[in-house]
Amino acid sequence: MNFDNILLFTDLDGSLLNKKTFDFNAASYLIKDCISKGINIIPNSSKTDLELNEICEDLDIPKIYISENGSCIKGLNFLSNSLNKEIILSRSKEIILKNFIENVDMNLRQKCLILENEPLQNQIEILGLPKDKIPKALNRKFSFPFIFEGNEDQEVQLKTIIKKNGLKIQFGGRVLNLGDEVSKGNAMKKFVSLLSKQTKKNYVLICVGDNENDFDMLDKCDFPCLVKNGPIKKMNFKNQCIFSTQEAPYGWVEVVNETLNKIEEIKNK
Ligand SMILES: [Mg+2]
CATH class of the missing domain: 3.30.980.20 (Putative mannosyl-3-phosphoglycerate phosphatase; domain 2)
Known part of the structure; x- marks a missing residue:
């Protein structure tokens, strides 16, 4: 695996944002750190374009995201300017x-x-x-x-x-x-294949989720992470999953840090 190109796809509610207060402050520093290391953070959510636009502004990240549970990809043009600003994967x-x-x-x-x-x-x-x-x-x-x-x-x-x-x-x-008939995982795969085709690069995928609508995305990535949300779910994915002990946003910080450490370890082997 080439760890120079990491994409971090994340669910929002209950994963990065606290499910009750929608707070993400505890993750702000780590988000900045990821961006400064060239790791793109891509929200993959059931939220709408308008909500995601606002959240990207709040998080201070580029407006690159997947909306409405895998229905639409936005902002690929920010990663490669020959790619479309919007890719619709759903019927109206x-x-x-x-x-x-x-x-x-x-x-x-x-x-x-x-x-x-x-x-x-x-x-x-x-x-x-x-x-x-x-x-x-x-x-x-x-x-x-x-x-x-x-x-x-x-x-x-x-x-x-x-x-x-x-x-x-x-x-x-x-x-x-x-x-x-769309899913977060299929939209993510489409996102990565369009991008790889243009950039001729391979990407390492980290995914963070908390709920069943995230499971197919977690199954299709290299480093699946599950943030605790209520009763603990012990899920099996294709690759070994990292589970948080805390809820969002602390749980997000926990699993992302653990994944980045794991990647460092693999790189230094
Ligand atoms: Mg969620």
């Missing part, structure tokens, strides 16, 4: 909604509380965001966050129908997301 929200309405029966659909149709107060409570952040969080181009009010059997039934019709439901910690 309108097509997804049409497919959902045509294929899911009324009974199951009525159990899906689609967040954008809910009153503002419910949106605030469900997303745990302040009022002024709601418009950015719901400015979605490819997916519908929702709460499912049916029982477990009905949820399995819903997921089966959705899958059969080429869509996908992903769970990101607070809400379910109805979207296209």
Whole structure:
């Protein structure tokens, strides 16, 4: 492995940002340190473009990210100027909604509380965001966050129908997301293959996540890291995973430091 080119893909909520307060202060120094060493930090999140733009500004990192659970890649042009500013990997929200309405029966659909149709107060409570952040969080181009009010059997039934019709439901910690057959891992692979093709370089991939919608990205990277979020999950990925003992943002610092140390050790062997 050539460790000169490291890309660090990270989930945000519950991985880098504290799941309740969204605080990331404890990670600021390490983020700066990574950037100064030439390690690109690429948020890979269920969040929208507008939210990710703002977070990149707050984190003081370039606006290079993957939004809406693998639906769209932004900012590859910052890494190689012949690459596109935006790469869309999903069908539009309108097509997804049409497919959902045509294929899911009324009974199951009525159990899906689609967040954008809910009153503002419910949106605030469900997303745990302040009022002024709601418009950015719901400015979605490819997916519908929702709460499912049916029982477990009905949820399995819903997921089966959705899958059969080429869509996908992903769970990101607070809400379910109805979207296209996309994933954070596949978007990351696309990102890296487009970049490698242009730069003729191989990249070492570090991934940080905390939840099931991160698992396929963790499985497709060289150094998977899982940040503690609630009950400990012992997952197996293709490569050995580093688990944090603390929650975000401290857990993020813990796993990233441990990974960078591990890389140093391998380099010095
Ligand atoms: Mg998360």
